Amino acid sequence: MSTMTHDGTFDATPTGVAAAARARLSAGLAFAVVSALSFGMAGALARGLLDTGWSAGSITLVRVGLAAAVLTPFGLAALRGRWHLLRRNLGLLTAYGAIAVAGAQFCYFSAVQHMQVGPAILIEFTAPAVIVVYLWLRHGQRPGRMTLAGAALAALGLVLVLDLVSGADLSVTGVLWALGAMVGCATYFIISADEDNGLPPLVLAWGGLTAGALVLGVLGVVGLLPLHASTAATTYADTEVPWWAPLVAVGLVSAALAYVAGIAAGRRLGSRLASFVALLEVVSSVAWAWLLLHELPGAAQLVGGLLILAGVVAVKLGENSVTAPTPAEPALEPAA
Template sequence: MTQRHHLRGVLLASTACILWGISGVAASTLFKQNSAITPLWLTQIRMITAGLILLIASQVSGQQPWQVWRQPRTAGRLISYGLLGLIPVQWCYFEAVKVGNAPIATIIQFLGPFIISIYYFLFKHVTPNRSEAIGMVIAFIGTLLIVTHGHLNSLAISPAVLFWGGLSAIGVATNTLLPRPLLPKFGPMNITGWGLLVAGIFLMAMHPLWLVHVTLTWSQWLLLLVIILLGTVAPFLMFAHSLSDILPTTASLLDAFEPLAATVFSVLFLNVQLTSFDLVGGLMIIFAVMLLSMNVRKMMTLLHRRRLDS
């Protein structure tokens, strides 16, 4: 791997994470400008449109998107990925953005890697090492600062933000774990495309899109395109391509750009007011996740050795 390729991978992953952060700010703007737009409606539009774009791109590039449905086992896992992974990580995140704001929702969602670590500890018996344990303590303190602003007898954010943000953080974990066995064989474009489409169709069945009457201005159409193209399709392709140039651990460290971007753009363009507790707590969570990410490869190596020994 040359230095040029490494730099390209870092730039692609960083840009992808920034675009994901911007999509949260764009969604927050839509919710404020148009009361008819709900998180469920926006998620349906985003999932179905982005899923179709990715699958069409996969078909055009000869990646055979229909292969994944030929085996019941892989089809079942793909459906689980869409329903249990993508729905909470996208719909619940937008719900947290609407009842709160993009920076806080993104920071709470950023706790997802710790849920993955807890999963490996409980079900794979992989014990957190010292830096991971320290990271968990720092993340807990940071979350406590955001939630209470230093007053342990009261909440500084609404329970709804905590509820939806917590579900989106769990979604980050399931969104990471469920598709892992499918990605090497079928490719990230196919798996993500089908996952988005399955999730979008399920949400449509739960609450049909046409029951919500939404009239958009030209600027709101533009924000919707930003969320679909720049906030979903483009960053996915960039992040997937970056993994051929940099290690996954490096890419996961660059995830910190997402909450940072959501915070900066919300303050600049939405006049969102964040307290010192929010800023310090958010930085603590970002630092804690970076500590955890630096040990992901060691954790996966240990898990692989245990599988070989069993």
């Protein structure tokens, strides 16, 4: 790696390489923070719209559709005419759009209709611990001690977030929707980590958003997905805003900008460090809910949230200690 100097030449000295690495790291961290802050805004914005009569399906359709439209030129540029990649991965993109994009967002918005934003996003972000179990059962990738300890911490944190110990009145419907969002989130991580499909990250994001918007649109047309809207003003932080303002924000900021910034962060930081910084989305969601909706989880739920975050960090740190299944010895042919 080399850096450009003021006269147009490249500085390949150790100092220049280190400076370029620092600049790349700084830019990557900035993109990751922007992505996390943008993604975290979605729950609070959706809750305001839900309170005025919008359905979760309508909000999800607008969010996914706007993001897909904005990312179309970037996705086409990244595709560079390689249409065979779309044809070859049509099933994957459909599943990604239906489950990881549309399904996860619809379930999350449905969850915040019945419970606070903070607990809903915390339940969704137990997905990395669930992926550990999935890879163990499905592919025989036995996790190491740190990974198992992280999964146990996340499970304990989930108990506190759900407030099961005190027996508090909890919306079962909201929890089930949040668990559905967790399944969608886990699917997102699993498919996004698959590098064998040949799809550039930006094409995967654009294709998934487009497929998700089409799936939601079809379900709405045939009447399987309730689509309700309202032009009533929405209130955030005791301030009324026109109905279209949160829709623009949820589509362009918390989806399109968030996806692009997240991809830019992943390219500069690598998937491991980027996934760590992405945990700021949980903190961001709680902060936005507090600022815009005056919602704040209870003390036990906040402690549970910290345990979930610690558990996910431990799971990520333990990724390198995963033991791959040992291939079976080939059977010996009997002697003639």
